[in-house]
Amino acid sequence: GLLVVGDVVTDVVARHRGPLAPATDTPADIRTVPGGAGANAACWAAHSGCPDVRLLARVGRDSAAWHDLRLRRSGVRPLLIPDADAPTATVIALVDTATAERTFLTDSGAVHRMNPADWSPDLLDGIAHLHLSGYLLFADQSRQLALAARESARQAGVIVSLDPASTGFIGDLGVERFLAATEGVDVLLPNADEAAFLTGLPEPADAAAKLSRQFPLVAVTLGAAGALVATGGEVVAKVAAPKVVALDSTGAGDAFTGAFLAARLSGASPAEAATAGCRAGALAVGVVGGRPEVGGG
Numbered sequence: 001g002l003l004v005v006g007d008v009v010t011d012v013v014a015r016h017r018g019p020l021a022p023a024t025d026t027p028a029d030i031r032t033v034p035g036g037a038g039a040n041a042a043c044w045a046a047h048s049g050c051p052d053v054r055l056l057a058r059v060g061r062d063s064a065a066w067h068d069l070r071l072r073r074s075g076v077r078p079l080l081i082p083d084a085d086a087p088t089a090t091v092i093a094l095v096d097t098a099t100a101e102r103t104f105l106t107d108s109g110a111v112h113r114m115n116p117a118d119w120s121p122d123l124l125d126g127i128a129h130l131h132l133s134g135y136l137l138f139a140d141q142s143r144q145l146a147l148a149a150r151e152s153a154r155q156a157g158v159i160v161s162l163d164p165a166s167t168g169f170i171g172d173l174g175v176e177r178f179l180a181a182t183e184g185v186d187v188l189l190p191n192a193d194e195a196a197f198l199t200g201l202p203e204p205a206d207a208a209a210k211l212s213r214q215f216p217l218v219a220v221t222l223g224a225a226g227a228l229v230a231t232g233g234e235v236v237a238k239v240a241a242p243k244v245v246a247l248d249s250t251g252a253g254d255a256f257t258g259a260f261l262a263a264r265l266s267g268a269s270p271a272e273a274a275t276a277g278c279r280a281g282a283l284a285v286g287v288v289g290g291r292p293e294v295g296g297g
């Protein structure tokens with residue numbers, strides 16, 4: 001099985017037309033959808049056929065039951081810890097349909113309250129692969145939890161992957177500290193911006209090659225251009241993305257991650273896994289929201 005340790009987020013998406021003016025009542029189409037990089041990747045892994053996907057995350061008491069239900073419907077076994085003092089992480093996305101410009105307001109909520117007491121090595125019983133959401137690295141106590149999970153995985157011979165979250169968060173932590181905190185990670189799954197930021201190399205192929213000297217396997221996603229795979233200091237595969245009409249790019253990287261990991265767990269080569277990742281990424285840009293379609297509300 002696959003254990004994802006990461007973030008559950010409530011995404012509130014408000015679509016309005018034209019600039020927002022203060023002190024006016026702007027009509028908008030407002031939808032609340034389940035999200036979070038870790039949770040989305042878990043859903044995409046299950047959607048891609050991974051048989052036993054579990055998700056460990058903290059949520060607020062307010063929406064714990066709703067998130068639990070939505071994850072179960074997507075085929076993920078939720079291991080959710082309701083937090084008494086913080087709400088579920090929430091992102092408000094303001095989308096101007098006239099310009100397609102997006103503005104985000106982010107409250108990390110219960111995500112950054114994950115802590116080493118949430119971890120126990122038995123969580124790895126029956127698990128072959130541990131995936132860590134990079135968002136855990138950016139607060140002290142949640143980073144300690146990620147390090148404890150990685151250490152248990154190392155002792156149990158479980159493969160560890162990590163998605164670096166975002167360049168903004170890496171900048172806040174500092175590249176040196178990020179790379180120190182990710183020591184021992186087997187598979188790194190950055191997008192092109194994160195790969196460039198982590199290495200100082202603007203060319204994705206150069207960045208992928210350099211990262212693969214620290215991480216045994218690196219897959220860098222390139223948006224509509226697909227993905228690159230690097231191992232041992234060299235790019236070993238370049239995969240094209242299917243041509244699609246992009247509707248909403250939210251969760252494309254999480255879809256890639258989920259499908260890539262599902263494929264690796266079923267024995268696929270890194271190049272085959274990247275091909276599966278690109279197929280899922282292309283599906284994700286064709287739906288609104290960050291998760292595969294499962295029907296129902």
Ligand code: ADP
Binds near residue numbers: 221222241
């Ligand atoms: P992130 O969402 O983390 O920034 P990317 O934008 O690189 O990640 O997208 C992840 C994957 O999703 C890509 O590797 C690609 O396979 C797919 N993808 C993203 N945008 C498109 C697009 N416009 N057309 C087809 N596939 C896409």
